[in-house]
Amino acid sequence: MFQDFKLVEDRPVAIQVKEYINRLIIKGALQAGQKLPSTREMSLLLKVSRNTVIAAYEDLEDAGFTYAIPGKGSYVAAMADQSAEEHGSAGESAPWRIDWKTKVNEYAEAAVALDRIKHGIRAPKGTISFTSIAPDESLFDLGDVKRAFMDRMAIEGQVLLNYGYAKGYKPLIDYLMRYMENKGVDTRGKDMLITSGFTEGFDIVLSALRPAARSGAAICENPTHHTAINNMKLQGFEITGIPMERDGIDVQRLEAVLQTGCFDLAYLTPSYHNPTGIVMSPAKRSAVMNLLMRHQVPVIEDGFNEELRYSGAHVAPLIATVGQGNGVIYIGSFSKVLFPGLRVGWVLGDRTLIDALESIKRARTIHTSTIDQSILYQYLINGNFDKYVRKARAEYKRKYELTKACCEAYLPEARLSGDGGLHLFLTFPPSVNTQELLEACMERGVIFTPGDKFFIHPGEGTNTLRLGFSRVTDELIERGIRIIGEQARSFL
Amino acid sequence: MFQDFKLVEDRPVAIQVKEYINRLIIKGALQAGQKLPSTREMSLLLKVSRNTVIAAYEDLEDAGFTYAIPGKGSYVAAMADQSAEEHGSAGESAPWRIDWKTKVNEYAEAAVALDRIKHGIRAPKGTISFTSIAPDESLFDLGDVKRAFMDRMAIEGQVLLNYGYAKGYKPLIDYLMRYMENKGVDTRGKDMLITSGFTEGFDIVLSALRPAARSGAAICENPTHHTAINNMKLQGFEITGIPMERDGIDVQRLEAVLQTGCFDLAYLTPSYHNPTGIVMSPAKRSAVMNLLMRHQVPVIEDGFNEELRYSGAHVAPLIATVGQGNGVIYIGSFSKVLFPGLRVGWVLGDRTLIDALESIKRARTIHTSTIDQSILYQYLINGNFDKYVRKARAEYKRKYELTKACCEAYLPEARLSGDGGLHLFLTFPPSVNTQELLEACMERGVIFTPGDKFFIHPGEGTNTLRLGFSRVTDELIERGIRIIGEQARSFL
Numbered sequence: 001m002f003q004d005f006k007l008v009e010d011r012p013v014a015i016q017v018k019e020y021i022n023r024l025i026i027k028g029a030l031q032a033g034q035k036l037p038s039t040r041e042m043s044l045l046l047k048v049s050r051n052t053v054i055a056a057y058e059d060l061e062d063a064g065f066t067y068a069i070p071g072k073g074s075y076v077a078a079m080a081d082q083s084a085e086e087h088g089s090a091g092e093s094a095p096w097r098i099d100w101k102t103k104v105n106e107y108a109e110a111a112v113a114l115d116r117i118k119h120g121i122r123a124p125k126g127t128i129s130f131t132s133i134a135p136d137e138s139l140f141d142l143g144d145v146k147r148a149f150m151d152r153m154a155i156e157g158q159v160l161l162n163y164g165y166a167k168g169y170k171p172l173i174d175y176l177m178r179y180m181e182n183k184g185v186d187t188r189g190k191d192m193l194i195t196s197g198f199t200e201g202f203d204i205v206l207s208a209l210r211p212a213a214r215s216g217a218a219i220c221e222n223p224t225h226h227t228a229i230n231n232m233k234l235q236g237f238e239i240t241g242i243p244m245e246r247d248g249i250d251v252q253r254l255e256a257v258l259q260t261g262c263f264d265l266a267y268l269t270p271s272y273h274n275p276t277g278i279v280m281s282p283a284k285r286s287a288v289m290n291l292l293m294r295h296q297v298p299v300i301e302d303g304f305n306e307e308l309r310y311s312g313a314h315v316a317p318l319i320a321t322v323g324q325g326n327g328v329i330y331i332g333s334f335s336k337v338l339f340p341g342l343r344v345g346w347v348l349g350d351r352t353l354i355d356a357l358e359s360i361k362r363a364r365t366i367h368t369s370t371i372d373q374s375i376l377y378q379y380l381i382n383g384n385f386d387k388y389v390r391k392a393r394a395e396y397k398r399k400y401e402l403t404k405a406c407c408e409a410y411l412p413e414a415r416l417s418g419d420g421g422l423h424l425f426l427t428f429p430p431s432v433n434t435q436e437l438l439e440a441c442m443e444r445g446v447i448f449t450p451g452d453k454f455f456i457h458p459g460e461g462t463n464t465l466r467l468g469f470s471r472v473t474d475e476l477i478e479r480g481i482r483i484i485g486e487q488a489r490s491f492l
Numbered sequence: 493m494f495q496d497f498k499l500v501e502d503r504p505v506a507i508q509v510k511e512y513i514n515r516l517i518i519k520g521a522l523q524a525g526q527k528l529p530s531t532r533e534m535s536l537l538l539k540v541s542r543n544t545v546i547a548a549y550e551d552l553e554d555a556g557f558t559y560a561i562p563g564k565g566s567y568v569a570a571m572a573d574q575s576a577e578e579h580g581s582a583g584e585s586a587p588w589r590i591d592w593k594t595k596v597n598e599y600a601e602a603a604v605a606l607d608r609i610k611h612g613i614r615a616p617k618g619t620i621s622f623t624s625i626a627p628d629e630s631l632f633d634l635g636d637v638k639r640a641f642m643d644r645m646a647i648e649g650q651v652l653l654n655y656g657y658a659k660g661y662k663p664l665i666d667y668l669m670r671y672m673e674n675k676g677v678d679t680r681g682k683d684m685l686i687t688s689g690f691t692e693g694f695d696i697v698l699s700a701l702r703p704a705a706r707s708g709a710a711i712c713e714n715p716t717h718h719t720a721i722n723n724m725k726l727q728g729f730e731i732t733g734i735p736m737e738r739d740g741i742d743v744q745r746l747e748a749v750l751q752t753g754c755f756d757l758a759y760l761t762p763s764y765h766n767p768t769g770i771v772m773s774p775a776k777r778s779a780v781m782n783l784l785m786r787h788q789v790p791v792i793e794d795g796f797n798e799e800l801r802y803s804g805a806h807v808a809p810l811i812a813t814v815g816q817g818n819g820v821i822y823i824g825s826f827s828k829v830l831f832p833g834l835r836v837g838w839v840l841g842d843r844t845l846i847d848a849l850e851s852i853k854r855a856r857t858i859h860t861s862t863i864d865q866s867i868l869y870q871y872l873i874n875g876n877f878d879k880y881v882r883k884a885r886a887e888y889k890r891k892y893e894l895t896k897a898c899c900e901a902y903l904p905e906a907r908l909s910g911d912g913g914l915h916l917f918l919t920f921p922p923s924v925n926t927q928e929l930l931e932a933c934m935e936r937g938v939i940f941t942p943g944d945k946f947f948i949h950p951g952e953g954t955n956t957l958r959l960g961f962s963r964v965t966d967e968l969i970e971r972g973i974r975i976i977g978e979q980a981r982s983f984l
Contacts, residue, residue, distance in 0.1 A: 010873065011873050011875065012874070012875030012878075014875075015875050015878055018878075019670075019674055022674045023673070023674060026673070026674065026675075026676045059878060059882075062882065062885075063801065063806055064801060064804060064805040064806035064807075065806050077805045077806065078805065095814065095815055095816040095817035095818075096785045096814050096817030096818065096819040097817065097818060097819075098788065098790055098818055098819050098842065100818070100842050100844045100845040100848070101844055103701060103790070103845075104700045104701065104845065104848050105700060105701065105702055105703060105704050106704050107699060107700065107702070107704070107852070108699070108700035108848040108849075108851070108852060109848070111848065111851040111852045111854075111855050112847070112848050112851040114851075114855070115850075115851035115854060115855070117658070117854060118850070118851060118854075134654055134655050135654065137650035137651070137653065137654045138650065140649070140650050140653050140654075142645060142649040142650065142653075145645070145649070145653065146641075146642065146645055146649075149638075149641055150638065150642075153634060153637070153638055157632070157634040157637070157638075158629035158630065158632050158634065159629070160833050161629065161632050161634075161637065161831035161832070161833040161834065162626055162627065162629045162632075162831070162832055162833055163626050163832040163833065164833060166609070178511075181515070181518070182511055182514045182515060182518065183518075184518045196688060196857045196858075196860075196861070197857060197858055199855075199856065199857055199858050200856060200857040203855070203856050203857075207599060207600070208596045208597060208599065208600035209595060209596065209597065210597055210599070211597060212597050212598050212599070227855070227858075230855055231855060234855055293588045296590065298590055298595070309555065309556060312556055313556045313569045313570065314555055314556035314557050314569065315556075322587065322588050323587055324587040325587035325588030325589065326587075326588065326589060326590055326592070327588040327589075327590050339653035339654070340653070340654055340655040340858075341652050341653040341654055341655065341656060341861070341862040341863060342653065342861065342863060343857065343858070343859070343860070343861045350590065350592050352592045352593055353592040353595075353596065355604070356592075356596050356600040356601070356603065356604050357600075358607075358610070359600070359603040359604040359606075359607035359610060360599070360600060360603045362603075362607060362609060362610075363603050363606070363607070363691075363695070363719070363722055363723060363726055364691065364692060364695050365688045365689060365691055365692040365695075365835065365857075366688075366689055366691050366719075366832075366835070367835070368688075368835070369688070369833070369834065369835045369861040369863070369864045370833040371833060371834060371861070371863055371864055371867065372861045372863055372864065375863065381502065381503050382503075382504070383503065383504030383506070383507050386504075386507055386510075386551060390551075390554065393554075
């Protein structure tokens with residue numbers, strides 16, 4: 001015994017010794033009542049210092065795995081419950097098996113079926129991948145993030161590590177309220193809930209607005225953010241998609257659809273719309289808001305990548321256009337611009353509504369990570385955000401223009417859309433099936449996201465694809481798009 | 493104009509200047525086409541350096557709020573959308589009002605109604621408060637937490653700030669799997685999902701197991717963790733509570749109840765049960781597991797404060813007693829022992845089930861904060877956890893014994909329960925209504941948690957209360973309990 005002890009680096013040795021003996025007890029290799037070797041003997045057996053063994057023995061005793069008899073040594077304690085056999089682990093009776101496949105409900109099944117990431121594309125290393133629209137992590141200014149953390153910990157570390165508030169970290173809320181005011185939002189009568197990113201915010205809003213007795217009815221741009229489609233489907237909404245035009249949603253179609261029935265909400269992404277990259281024109285924003293107000297359909301505005309403006313005048317978010325009105329719920333996040341790993345988003349809307357959402361948030365997750373919120377807050381007030389966005393914007397703009405130029409050169413058959421952001425959207429002639437194109441490209445080491453998953457109904461958008469360029473080098477952008485172009489030719 | 497500019501400390505001046513001018517534009521105090529003062533003039537007007545103004549002007553132009561005419565200066569850009577008036581903010585037509593009270597559904601209404609924290613006790617400063625069972629933040633070892641963060645950031649900071657995985661941070665999962673094995677769990681066929689604390693884990697499990705066509709049926713200890721009661725109610729479960737005895741759930745009653753119908757799950761907290769503080773005896777653990785296995789009722793085990801053992805032998809969690817069986821879902825968290833601000837919990841259970849839960853987690857929040865997960869991971873492998881728990885356990889044990897002694901001295905009429913943890917539970921003779929007792933005590937500056945909220949049905953437990961002692965000083969524990977005793981006398 002004690003021959004198979006192996007030290008690993010980077011972990012305190014006493015803890016490794018403790019866990020090693022702990023395991024021997026759990027496995028039954030050391031039995032109740034058995035005397036452990038003396039600390040001196042054990043230190044020779046395991047080739048560690050005697051003090052280390054003493055510390056490990058103390059911890060074992062503390063945890064109730066052993067007991068000490070003064071002057072005699074340490075003994076293995078009887079396990080309070082050794083009944084695994086009784087319940088069938090090793091004994092004669094079979095272990096307790098539940099067939100979880102039949103136990104989980106339709107919601108869980110739908111979540112699995114809609115989970116594209118789980119069934120996503122697996123590509124070998126070295127593949128040129130245009131599938132990601134996450135930021136390029138080499139742009140991250142780690143020094144500033146570390147400083148933000150250390151600054152905040154020095155100010156109120158103990159507070160940050162204890163419970164926070166469901167509504168969010170107060171200094172961050174105050175900051176973001178002012179931030180939204182600077183975009184032209186009239187915050188009177190409105191309030192804010194901090195969530196774990198956009199997705200949680202959206203899911204909580206849907207869960208509060210989903211009708212109880214019937215399916216919900218939602219309107220959205222088609223195509224749109226596929227996570228949002230999933231959430232609406234999972235929450236039981238019937239979705240009516242409105243096609244996109246070059247400057248945003250098709251207003252005529254929206255008007256026609258609004259006349260056909262009642263809708264519980266409209267989900268809209270007016271800026272750098274995912275996946276098309278289109279920024280809704282000011283004239284359309286105004287027309288869309290007038291229509292939805294007239295039909296009393298509340299708007300959930302996705303502030304997605306609003307910060308990634310590459311050129312042109314400031315365009316106010318929809319929520320800024322209703323002044324003191326309360327018909328728009330704005331969900332924002334810095335994830336795509338800043339750090340997706342920091343799971344922080346915010347919901348800005350009518351005070352009464354936010355009050356209800358706060359209770360749902362509390363029931364679901366108590367509150368969003370205070371560490372995340374406070375790092376973000378300190379990073380913002382340190383002025384790092386403005387500095388970082390300037391740098392990131394310049395770099396992404398350059399890549400955006402390169403990608404666009406490459407598409408125009410190598411994929412002249414595809415219609416391009418995308419006024420900014422971290423991706424471009426391509427629409428091929430109907431003969432090009434982008435799932436098949438993907439398979440052909442994969443063989444040549446290039447992958448992208450076929451566009452069909454952004455559409456509401458199966459069979460739509462099979463001739464579209466999304467190219468995320470943020471994490472691809474200039475050289476590979478050029479090479480990758482050239483290869484897609486070569487492969488696409490055979491489908492034309 | 494420009495007279496009301498006021499600098500605040502601790503924020504970059506250029507950003508303050510930018511936001512100040514931004515606001516003047518948004519408010520319409522600076523109109524489209526208007527020329528801004530030159531950078532030299534503005535620096536005199538605002539009493540800041542000229543370089544600061546230059547930086548602010550660049551940012552404003554970058555954001556599309558102004559444009560520069562070379563050789564002439566900066567001009568205010570036309571807002572792309574100034575239609576707030578059209579939609580009724582300041583114009584003649586009324587603003588768009590939605591009555592959100594009528595828009596939100598029963599789920600949201602129930603969440604508000606069950607939200608005790610929102611309707612919780614507000615006590616003036618200086619009140620002796622026994623309401624919290626959060627850890628004492630003065631015990632937090634901030635230096636170790638900072639070191640854990642800096643260590644991990646140095647190793648893979650850029651990875652941590654970008655997207656993570658819905659399932660969780662791999663090194664942490666591996667660590668916690670081994671941690672659970674050290675408690676005697678057979679992890680074969682099992683897997684783990686990291687969640688934002690216990691509450692999210694529990695809510696996700698319920699959402700997957702809630703029957704679609706009918707109300708769910710759940711069994712639990714009565715009283716029990718009130719957040720868990722809320723979650724079960726919000727997810728549409730009918731709850732059958734089983735009374736507690738001194739050594740845990742009443743097994744006879746459990747058996748009788750199991751014979752009356754079908755149950756979808758049993759929610760159990762075998763260690764340091766909240767609110768009673770009882771540790772279920774090994775014999776009961778075995779009996780309970782045999783019963784539930786025979787009736788094929790899956791168990792959700794709440795690992796609440798299992799780490800806060802003050803004395804006695806190691807007691808294996810329920811999931812350790814089923815060996816390779818898959819009938820128990822274990823939900824753990826270090827929140828109460830370690831740092832509640834780090835929102836990290838874990839669900840350990842059958843691999844098929846965890847796979848479905850992972851998809852739900854992804855649909856709801858993408859993933860748990862990687863910063864939180866990685867700080868926790870590094871803190872654990874640095875050996876800080878063992879060190880901290882030893883310190884915290886010693887301190888809480890001392891306070892636990894003091895609280896117990898004070899209760900025995902000043903509240904001899906109350907039956908005490910609680911074998912450890914951060915609180916004690918008191919049961920008075922039926923004549924004592926603890927809501928009324930609370931009102932009497934508040935007048936003398938002492939508050940506690942009346943126990944009725946931990947019971948399944950209204951009207952139960954009105955003679956009980958919970959005393960959380962972790963954040964009260966020795967002196968105030970003694971004084972507070974003395975006052976409760978004095979007030980209680982008038983109810984007897």
